[in-house]
Amino acid sequence: MSLLEIQGVSKRFGGLQALNRVSLHVSEGEILGLIGPNGAGKTTLFNVINGVYRPEEGRVIFRGQEITGRPPYEIARLGIARAHQIVRPLHELTVLENVMVGACFGRENRSLREAREIALAVLEQVGLAGKRDVEAARLNVAEKKRLELARALAARPYLILLDEVLAGLNPTEVATMLEVIRAIRASGITVLMIEHLMHAVMNISDRIVVLDYGEVIAEGTPQEIAHHPRVIEAYLGDPRLSQSLLEAHGG
């Protein structure tokens, strides 16, 4: 069953067509990878899904309910959580308080006391339990990424949007993060993730959708995507990425 349906969504910024009639669906329980060259419109699509931007055309349907153009806080309460690409910790609040915000105002709308319990459990899950009383501003980048994830998880969403949570992590941290993402899926949360790290996304996704210049150019299993001529073409402009695409396929 489709948890999220995006139907013909377009979004323009001045003369730039950031999204052009994008349609895709996310099935319940899957990990869907969203890839594409820089500027393809991936983050814009996330912003449309969680209500930061209102699309000019098209509809977003979540759990059978149209959510197009609803404000972000309503969408959060319906059960979509997000970890940002550029981390946005609430600097002067502690790590625990940051995560409590997620639990308090997320889908389950918990009381402060319950939120504290949930936050402690989630911090344990992402490996930040030892830093709970530290101000978020003092964390390093890898920890801030985990904090983003923890905050999103504490909301107990149906769908989590992960925007390049692996970027900037070293190989060990990437491996740990992939385990965390698998555990998230195992706990029943559907995952939609933007990722540039090709071997990781090929490895973890059930399905992949490729965006280029705001349009969906391919959709399929990781194997299908790696063979797809339009995908290879799209990435040819970026030798590093096309190389990693081929390597990922070979490995």
Next chain:
Amino acid sequence: MWRSISWWFTFLVLLGAGLWPIASGSATGREDMFLILMLVTLASSLNILLGYTGYVNFGHIVFFGLGGYVGFYLMHRHGWSLGPAMIAGGLATAALALILGTIILRLRGAYFALATIGIHEAVRAFVANFEPFGGATGMSLNFAVYQAYGGAAQALWIAYGVLLVVTLLTVGISFAVKHSKFGLGLMAIREDEDAALVLGVRGPWAKTMAYALSALFPGMVGVLFFFKNGNIEPGDAFRLHLSIETLVMVMLGGQGTVWGPILGAALYERLRGYLLTSPLFKSLHLAFAGMLLLLIILFVPAGVIGWLRARFPATRRVIA
């Protein structure tokens, strides 16, 4: 809250300080303390918007003035007694903030701050031309009004007692907000409003409620102040510099903490008292306020309480 050491500490210190003039029966002590409690209330209520939510309000005193006018009008023209008039004054300013908030809280940062100055000037101009409020000359209470409170002297003590209750209520609400889910949402907005929205904080609603709550108490205090004063006029009610001095108090003590505005108000009142009475600095106290604000922002942005809490973590248990 009722099991919190820091709440009881705050409550008892304020209550003790507030009861001292009553116990000693000293009228000068009462006058000093009236001013301090009034400033504590103004600063603590400003802190709900400034310190917790991160929105700078240069027009906080507009609520003091307007609330004062509404209450004064009800007492003067309709013979209301102090209690109901005070509540009406507070509710009127909270309602005004509720309406204004839905409009101007769409603005952020410097634009919001500028809008608050605009509101202050607009309300002052309106009141100065509004005949029922006495226009530019304002209104004066008939001395006979105080007879209902057992004479003028007695009325001053009553106003003081009521102010003490309002101050305790304001600080109590400030404490409760800081330690509530609502407060956590406000602080999330302060730190990163867009991220807070994505996390599910109902930004527009939360900000408007914070603004209305911060407008309620100055409205009530305004009624008490002008009741005690006996007359009200636009120049007294809408003193823009008092808004800025209130900002200095909050920043001096430590924005975003419960104790910051209390300590900041008390310290600033003492400092101002000294400056106003010293022949050397007599007319320079506002220049000092400005300089103080600059120094705080540059060197101790967290204020006295913020500095203490960072330097001596043990103090956090008692000083909220």
